[in-house]
Amino acid sequence: MYNVAQVIDDKCTAKKGCRLCIMYCPEANCLDLNSAKMVAEVTIDRCKGCELCVVVCNAAKHEAIVMQAVSATGQLMSKKGESAALGQAYQG
Numbered sequence: 001m002y003n004v005a006q007v008i009d010d011k012c013t014a015k016k017g018c019r020l021c022i023m024y025c026p027e028a029n030c031l032d033l034n035s036a037k038m039v040a041e042v043t044i045d046r047c048k049g050c051e052l053c054v055v056v057c058n059a060a061k062h063e064a065i066v067m068q069a070v071s072a073t074g075q076l077m078s079k080k081g082e083s084a085a086l087g088q089a090y091q092g
């Protein structure tokens with residue numbers, strides 16, 4: 001299991017022109033604009049879990065990216081955007 005970044009679509013301000021996470025992600029072809037939905041989108045199997053995108057998104061006060069656990073088979077272990085519940089489970 002490992003963690004990858006996931007964008008919460010409702011919070012992403014890409015439609016207003018934000019591209020911060022896309023510019024700062026160090027991995028090629030990992031974080032890109034989904035031009036159909038006009039939100040940033042992470043390609044799970046490219047993400048290295050460095051959280052740089054979370055830092056820049058939070059610094060801009062958008063808070064639209066969360067880290068989420070992925071199974072060994074590359075599937076998100078909770079629904080996209082459900083990191084809070086997952087974090088609480090870890091605390092136990």
Ligand code: SF4
Nearest residue numbers: 012013018021057062
């Ligand atoms: S930095 Fe945050 S708000 Fe900006 S495009 Fe990326 S996910 Fe969206």
Ligand code: SF4
Nearest residue numbers: 025047048050051053
């Ligand atoms: S966690 Fe790192 S590698 Fe993954 S999308 Fe964010 S900046 Fe890119």
